[in-house]
Amino acid sequence: MRAAPVNTIESTVTTTVTDTIPTPVPSAAGDHRLSELDVLESEAIHIIREVVAEFERPVLLFSGGKDSVVVLHLAAKAFWPGKIPFSLLHVDTGHNFPEVLEFRDETVARHGVRLTVARVEDYLADGRLTERADGTRNPLQTLPLLDAIAAGRHDAVFGGARRDEDKARAKERILSLRDEFGQWDPRNQRPELWNLYNGRHTVGQHVRAFPISNWTELNVWRYIERENIELPPLYYAHEREVYRRDNMWRAVSPVSPAREDETVELRTVRYRTVGDMSCTGAVDSDAASVADVVREVGVSTITERGATRADDRISEAAMEDRKKEGYF
Template sequence: MTATALPPSVVTELDALESESIFVFREVAAEFERPVILFSGGKDSIVMLHLARKAFAPASVPFTLLHVDTGHNFAEVLDYRDATVAALGLRLEVAKVEDYLADGRLRERSDGTRNQLQTIPLLDAINSHRFDAVFGGGRRDEERARAKERIYSLRDEFGQWDPRNQRPELWSLYNGRHKPGEHVRVFPLSNWTELDIWNYIEREQIAL
């Protein structure tokens, strides 16, 4: 059975999600001084970077990329990360969990996983580079804790999230106000589902 093509005037769900995300990227560019995009080479960060490119085309993406490397990545993922950064002429900062293990600032977990060890290297990178807005690929459908996050999610000087200290986001109005030492996590994919991500990758023919 052949699918019927939609007329050009029809706005699909993916179109609406894309438009919202692009709006968020442009709002951050207007409000903040030193935004950064978390980029691991995974599907969510790849879509996020693709949306950032669309937001500022034909200019290049005006943000630095940051990868918190656990040391457990496949070599192919790191090659893809580096090739993407080089092709787009972007700046990449890498914070390595291995460095923190080597000098004793962190210790290996008994279960061998390192995802939970990324927090301190991430916060150190944010503070050392004075990033004031940090784009993350979190989606509300991933878990209950993320479902409570706003698109602009304020973090205190210790990188902590306090749900009582978040601002309402009515009519797509975002408040980026923050004190020195604080920063804002920004989640342009908040309203996407995992299926939306995969459908968008297919529609846009994004390389993985």
Template sequence: MSTQTTTDAYAADAAPAPSAERLSSLDTLESEAIHIIREVVAEFEKPALLFSGGKDSVVMLHLATKAFWPGKVPFPVLHVDTGHNFPEVLDFRDRTVERLGLKLVVGSVQEFIDRGELAERADGTRNPLQTVPLLDAIQKNKFDAVFGGGRRDEDKARAKERILSLRDEFGQWDPRNQRPELWNLYNGRHTVGQHVRAFPISNWTELDIWRYIERENIELPGLYYAHEREVFARDGMWRAVGEVSQPLPHEEVITKTVRYRTVGDMSCTGAVESDAFTVADVVVEVAASTLTERGATRADDRISEAAMEDRKKDGYF
């Protein structure tokens, strides 16, 4: 047999050339997140998903819905209510839970304050007070895995945390004692009393989130889009006027067209001036931004250089 004939015969038996089609970056991120969600549900006995009604938790819930479709999401959602939440976000949370037929577990900061187990902070924010009610809810409901919507681009503390992050018997995180995560291999081993935080969208960016919201046509609270609101300037941010967010005598209240990049408490979250009335507008705006959403709008992250890491060590989200 000639060399040419041999070559032709080999070519005929060879596997077909790979398709030119490739997964888009969003498809890859979605696939990874769904894999992590399914892995956690298969490996743990009683997981829960942190759901505040904010954009990251909404995307997380959308991914969980896709992961188990046409069945229902097989775990409850958990929210720590500070009492300082935006009313429209709580309304969105409740409507979403009802629409999907989910069980909602709520931990209340106010209840701990009323019992004297927590004290109001001098700066008025309650975000750092969420840790105790969160750990209490995890312990009472015996959750051994808790999904969170943290992303590495938000803060340097979140950037170095693993996708499956072990919490000790006190709910604390030790950044110096983290497990290696190679490729898509995740170690969920834990002992009685410990639990694991799982971050399926850890590798996403704020822009990825918004592009995914646009592609999947995901509904969000109206605060994420430009609207007129009474605000006042404090600490370089536009703060909303509300029951738990009142201006001081020297702080002028004005009406501006703003939106929120991240939705925390009214008492610590700033709005940004914006003309982004649609998802497409927000995608363009975020693509041009040079500041992270938390760095630009969260007063609770400005308490110290290591504010987020200090809270996470104590058991924060």
């Protein structure tokens, strides 16, 4: 397998820890019970520390989306006052929202970490990949991802996937083994009793690590609110030109133009997930703040992927099929 041509962004910006880690809020006098968020945070930090202690070259898959931002924030807390001891990796499909890419680079600079970007465009240019008929590039991320993992000799890859997102991700262990071809076998899952995680692997294999696997979307947003974590503006209500397709509001863009029979409207929407413009839909919303989003998510009955990701509607097993091939 040829290694992916990758581009590396080295941040020269340094910050103090107080710039990125909020001051803890003391609990009520005499109350020593941990809240649900405290328990989830403690578990996630424990997982991150265990992986860094056990593996040689971990990396965090970082897109600038809310879940990867939360994992990065947890990593900063896990190793405070030291620096985050691993780099970041992003597979850029070329269809990402510009606002998210800008936020990604600003966040990398603020934390003073190293970011490697593997680009789907490079694979399309030299013929290793071919554009899909539906124009969606999310499924094309697998090969660049596996090549970048091999090129970086990463034996552990952190991700922000959660079990409540999709049936396939609900099957995933917190430490999930990938074979020599980067593939996942849902029948070969290791037990994780008493929070003991088995990271054993052979040469060529690697492990995917999911520190917030047990969190829900509502947990994530409540944590963002508590920790005052900055996110891309797309997550909050804003006016955007959209059109209706697959029962979702799709953004008008060069990679996702409206068809002749689709009417373009200016609506107040927000994004629950910020994947590719070509397959990610927005939802009608007036949630302009984190508190508004927490209230909105609290009454939602559909996960963010189920509500706004067209690529997951291809089949009932769409996500699982991609994960078996090496997708995150």
